[in-house]
Every structure is written in C-alpha cells, then in structure tokens.
Amino acid sequence: MKTLRASSLSPIFYRPAQLRGLIFLGLLLMALGILGGMIWRNHQRFESVLSYVDYSHRIQRVSAGLQQVLIGSQTEQTLADVPVALAQTLSEMDGLMLDSHYLLETTHIRLQRVKNMLMALEQLDNLEKNARLLESLKIMGETLDFETLQREKLLEDINLDTQNELYIALVIFTVILISAFFFLKIQILHPLNDLRRLLERLTQEDFTPINTDHLDPLLLPVFVSYNDMVNHLADLEEANRLHAQSLQKEVKLATQALLEQQYSLARAERLAAIGEVAAELAHEIRNPLAGIQMAFSNLRKEIDNQEQNQRMELIGEELKRLARLLNDMLDQSRHSPEAFSVFYFKRLIADLTVLARYQIAENIHFYIDVPTHLLVNLPESGIRQVLLNLILNAADALEGKAGTITICALPRRENLELYVQDTGTGFSEEVLKQGIRPFRTSRQHGTGLGLSMVQRFVKAIDGSIVLSNVLPQGAKVLIVIPHCISGDKQ
Template sequence: MGRSTPPFAASKTLLQPLRLSVLLATIVLILSLGFLAYTAWRSANSLHPLEETGHQIYMLQQADLAITKILASTFDHDISPDDPAIAKVRDTLNEVLQDGGNLDPTTPKKVALAQQYLTAPMAQPRIDLVQALSLTRQVVALESGLQHAAIKDARSSAQTEFTVAASALVITPFAFIILMFWINKRSFQSIKRLSALLNTVGTSQFTEVKSPPQNDPFALFYTHYNEMVRRLNDLAAEAQNHTDNLEGQIRTASETLLRQQAELENGAKLAAIGEFSARLAHELRNPISGISAALHNMEVELSDPEQQERVTLITEELDRVTRLLNSLLAHAPHDHEVPVETSTQRLFGDILRLFAYRLPDSITLTSEIHDATVSLPRDTTRQILLNLLKNSAEAIADQNATISVTVTTTDDTVTLIVTDTGPGYPDALLESGIRPFRTYKPSGTGLGLSVVQRMVEAIGGEIYIDRAQQGGALTKVIIPAHTPANK
C-alpha cells in the first residue's frame, strides 16, 4: 500500500489557502499603515524647516523694527554706536546666525554684513543703520518668499499624499477582495477536482491524475491518490482473475456434473437395453441354431463351389451370432475375447466379400489389406469392421459413392481405416466426440458408433473419427495384436 498522509500534513494542506489569505491581509494592512506613517512623518519633517524659517523671519522682523525705531528716535540728533538698542539689534542678528534656519544660502552672509554695519566703530551711524536695515529687509523678503513657496510645496505635497492615501484606502480593499476571490476560486477548483476524482473511485473508474499542477494545494493528495489508484487497479485485476477462475471451476464442475448425469442416464438406458437384449437373445438363439444346422447341411449337399463358399460364409456369421447370443445370456458382456491366430487377408476379406452382396450397385467397395498372421480377438474385430461398413452404407444411402477399407499391421497392432465419399461426419459429432444415444440420422438410434467404441475399448484399442480427404467420413481403429514371433 502507498504511504498514508499524516493528519497534520492534511490539516496543513487544507489550511494553506486560509493561511495565505491571512498572510496577504496582514501584508496589505502593514503596507497601508506604513504608507500612512510615512506620509505623516514626511509632512512633519516638511513643517520643521518652515517652523525654524518662521522664527528666523520673526527675529529679522524684530531687528528691522528695532532699527527703524532707532532711526526714528534719533532723527534730530546723532546716534551713538554704543547705544543699548543697537547692541540689542546686534544680539538679535547674532541669534539669527546661530539658529541657521534660513532657506536662502546667502542669508547668513547678508545677516553677518548687516551685523558688521552695526558694530563699532561706526563712521556714519545713520548710514550704517540704513544699510543694515536694507540688508535685513532683503533677507526678510527673500526668506518670506522662499517660506511662501515652501508652504505652497508642502500644501501640494500634502494634497498629493492625501490623494494617494485616499486612493490606497479605496483601492486596497477592492484589490484585497479580488485577490481573496482568486485564492478562493483556485482553492475551490482544487477541491472540485479532488471531489471529481473521489467520484470516479466511487464508480470503480480508477484513473490516475496525469501531471498534477505543482502549485496546487492538493498536490500531495494527488500523489497518494495515484498510489491508491494503482493499488486498486491491481486489486481489481486480482479480483477479476479470481472471479474468472471461479467461473471456470463452476463451468467445469457443471460440465462434469452434466456429463456424469448423461452417463448415468446412458447407463440406465444401456442396462435396459442389456436386459432386453438378453431376452431377445434367448428368443433368437433357438431359431438361429436351426438355421445354422440347415445351412451346414446345404454346405455338404451343394456341388457348386461358389454357392458352397457363400453358404460357408453365412454359416460362420450365424455361428458368430450364436456366440454373441450365448455371451449375452451368460451375463458376461465385459468378458474379454481370447485372441486367436488368424490371417488378416482371410479375416477382413471374408467380411468384405460377405458385405459386398448386400450393397446396392451405386456403392463401390474397395480394399487394401496387408496380409499377415496375427493374434487378435477375431470375432470382435469382425464385428467392428461389419458395423463400420454398415454405418458408411447407411450414411451414403442411394448416392453414388465408394467405401474403402485399408488394413495395415505392425509387430503389436493392426490398424483398420474405413473411408467413404459420402456426406461425412457432422461437425457437432467431430467436436463433441462419440456419445451413446446421440444420433444425427433421421432414423438412427445413436448406438452404432457407440457400440463400436465400446468394443474397441473392451479389447484395449483406440478409435478416431475425422474427415476424409475426399470429404466423406474417416474412421481409424487401432487394435492390439501380436505376430507369432512376438507372442
């Protein structure tokens, strides 16, 4: 399983938008307060020089007034340089120089020059007072003009600062609201995206998040979500495989159960047929014995060799039928026939000659038999071949066709192949194999091939059905046999 997200990490991720909003609000508030503080400080600093300049102008005006009074009071007599009033003016000018609150850089020089005019020895006191008064008034005029300009600039700056501050107070809340709206929208988009992903999990549609945004507050959740999706996909695949295996096992068990049920039904039918066969054998044995005895008499009395051979073949077949009936009556259908030595040419050739008499002219019977002396269950082998020939003839019916029989031998087997050019075995039979009571003929019983199969298996042989190269049926029977050298 993937790593689980710690609770504190999830809380941190969920609170990240709120923390960012609070941080931005704090920053905006600090910037606003800082700007207001800066404007107040700047206004205060701009007023301080004006305050000093006003004080300097006031003292210059006092000096101007004092000089004017001195000139007015001494209009009719001489002025003494040591007059206390003049000394007071000099002190005032000296204080102006020491304060240094001037706006014009030439003010200190002019004030110092006016002070010199008022310092003894004064050659012409009245003229010196007039010069000092003129300089003082020049300085007052210059400083007043500069003060007025500075006040005007300060007022303009204050107006600008007020406008900026008012605009900031109006714009900042709107900007903050827009910023908060953007943050909330971005956060809600992330929550919406996460909700959609959880909905896909609820509908068992496990889809990974491809390239999640790195700046998304839920980026960590997407990583764990992808790990969870991969694990869920693995579990879903395992569950599907388990389900498929269970379905396969159930299907196999059902097929086995149906096959066993069919075999039980077939067994019951075979048991009923066996009982019926035993009764029928009991009823048929006596008349067949009489027919066999009559044929033996005819065999002795006939002089024509060809007719005598036919009767001999019929007699042998009746003897075989009698042995089969005796086997049924002895309740020993599973007793294995004792192998006997025989010639393959005689064994299979006799059956082919006998069966050829009952074929219509439209069917041609051909054979290719490898002649050898072998030890095998003779009667069962003859019955197998006879049944296969009978099945081919019934399938061909009245059509023009050929039945071919091929017999080959090895040291321990005899291979019998019967082919025809008829309609061939149905596809359903080739797919499902030989089953008792399953027939594809309109008037069939479904026991022909089944009986052959039972006889072949009873003697330890094998049977195969397929399509012949000519398109008809092909039946291959392999029978265990021994040559005299390998007995």
C-alpha cells in the first residue's frame, strides 16, 4: 500500500480536530451558560423578593406611624403635638404610592384610600379622627397580610422553579458528562489502545505497515507516521541483518585464517624441532670434524708427492666447506629470546578464550580462576602461545563432547602457579612415565610438538612443567614460573 506523508494530510487532520474541539467547547460553554443563567436568574429573583420584603417593612412603618397618631389622639393631645409622627406617616405613604414593588394591584388602591382618609384628618373631630385612624390601621393590616400571603406564594413558586431548574441542569450536566465520557473513550482511549497494540507489534519485531484507508481522519496522520516509522525500521533491520551476515562472514574468514596460522605454527614448531635436532647433530658432528681436519693437516705435511698433495688439497677444501655448513646451521638455529614485559594476566586469558572460542565446540565451557589485578613480568607472546597450545590440546582431548576447560593462576609469593585442566580422558600411562617428547602424540592429526614447545618455553624462563591426571577424569598441566609476579597480587 502506498502511504501519504503526514505533512500532506495536515489540512485533513486539522479540520475534523477543530470541528470536534469546537463541539466539545460548545458543550462546555452551554453548560457554563446554563449554570450562569441559573445563578443570574436566582440573583434577580432574590433581589425582587428583597424589594418586596422592604416594601412590606415600609407598610409596617406606616402602620406604626398610624398607631402613634392614634395613641396621641386618644390621649387627648392635639394634632399639633404629634406633627412629626403624622408628617413622617404621610411621607412614607407618598413613598409607598410612588414605589411599584407591590405584589397585588389592590395594594395600591388600598394605600390610595388610606392616604385620602389621612389628608382630611385635620378637619374632623376627635371621634371621627379616631374612627378614620382605626379604619386606616385596619386597611393597612389587611394590605400587609395580603402582601405577606402573596410573598409566601411567590417564594413557593421561586422554590419550585429553582428545583425544576436544578433538575434540568443536573440532567444537562449528566448528558454532557456522558457525552464527554464516550467522546474520550471513542476518540482518545480507543486510539491509544490501537497505538499500544502497534507498539506491541514493534516489540515483537513485526514491521508490517497497517491499512489506513478506513481510519478516522483525526488519527490518520499518527498511523501514517507509524507506517513511515515501521518502513524505516524494516530498512534498518534489513541493513542490520546484512551487516550481521557480513560480520559473520568476516568472523569465519578470520577463524579460517587463524586456523591456517595455527596449522602453519604447528608446522613451524615441527620444523623448529627438526632444526633443533639438526643443530644438536651439527654440534656433535663439528667436534669430530675438527679432529679430522687437524689429523688431515698433519698427514698432508708428511706427504711429498705432488699428485697426492693436489688430492689432499681437494679433500681439505671439502672438509672446510663441511665445517662452514655446520657453523651456518648452528648460527641459524640460534635466536634472540623475547623481551619480558609487565601485563595483566587475566586480560591475556580473556583475549585467549575469545580467540579459542572460534576453534572449539560450543558445548565446551571455560572456567577461569585468575585474580583480576594480577600483574606478571613474562614474555607476553610466548606465554600466550603456551596457553593457546594447552587450551587447544584440552579441547582436542574432549573429542567434541561436552566438557569444561579450567584455567587457574595462583600467585605464590614471587612465583606463579598456572594450570590448565580438562574433563577429557586424561594422559596415557606412557606419557606420564616417559614425559614430554617431540613428535609423540596419541591424536590422529597431532604433530606431537605442542607440549614439546610448551616445555621448551618453560625451561627457557627457568620454570617447571608437570603432567598429571585428575579424578574422576581429566588431564592437568601444571606450570610453575619463578620470580614473575609484579605489583598487586589481589
């Protein structure tokens, strides 16, 4: 399937995202609007109720003023004695007439009637005054009672409307919450679960792109980016696989080269042993040859025959050439010993086991017991070749079977005790009795020079080598090298 770039799908992605965001914002604003409207409406209602309560209080003050005027009239005081109370009452009546915060239309009519009764109060006698004042108090009391009843009814209506609005708001908020829950579940949680499954596919190294034909436009760029990513990961995986194959090929070539070098080294060791034998033989031949030359020189002096002297001269030249050949052979057999160097012994063992792992079976395991900071002063190349020979001999002794090769190095004061042990069949009785000899081996493809080379190296550095068998089975080669520990022995 051909995938599109996420950048080309940006308009497709943003339009549905904006639409859904606007819908969600609209629901939120609607909920806030309903809540704000309810709060504002209830505030207005409470303001109206407070104004009605204040209006009733003013009616009560007017009634209280009328009571004061009535009391003054009944105690035979003139109206001049209570002008303040009457003036305040009339002023309050004017205010009530101008105010419209009453609940019943009859309230205004009653108040107008009381005002008319009070306006002509000065022209009447006391009896008539008292009758009008009592009538006014009665009317004001009835007005206050009617207003109070109407206010209580209004409060009941407000309470009922408020409850209904609360129920409606609760239903609306419930619908909004349910809608938000399903919106989050469908538009967010489900895509997250899909993304989780895609990530699980990545952990399983499944780099197959997914089909994006029927995806939600809101999620399309995410999954398109996922397809781009898995395609890139698939390319990287293929490159990694090719690189691994290249590395494996290089390792095989290196192993093959190493084996060839090992075979060449074995052949060189064999030739070296032959050269050593030849050097010893040349040394043994050169001594009697020197005596023959001296005797021949004396014999030549005693012969005066010219013809015989010529023959003697030819024989002398051949003896000199033979001596030169023997001297050249001895010179070639001599070599300079390798220089000593200080190094960490465990690091050398680790390098050797990695190198030997390419030449031995995988079912053969190494057990290494060497102090981490053990410093030694030895010919590094020589000891490396010694250990490699012992490890390969131990691996050959296992004959392809599962087993363990143990390499242990223990510092004893200034000496180093080193042994290589295997779990094979062990040394034969002949090898244990007669010791190490060149060209003697019990293996079909062996040269018989591995242990001989090891012995020659150990003796060259004043060490000793001991062969033994261990229980229940296996062979052990112990090497003791004196005066080679340097630095920290831990």
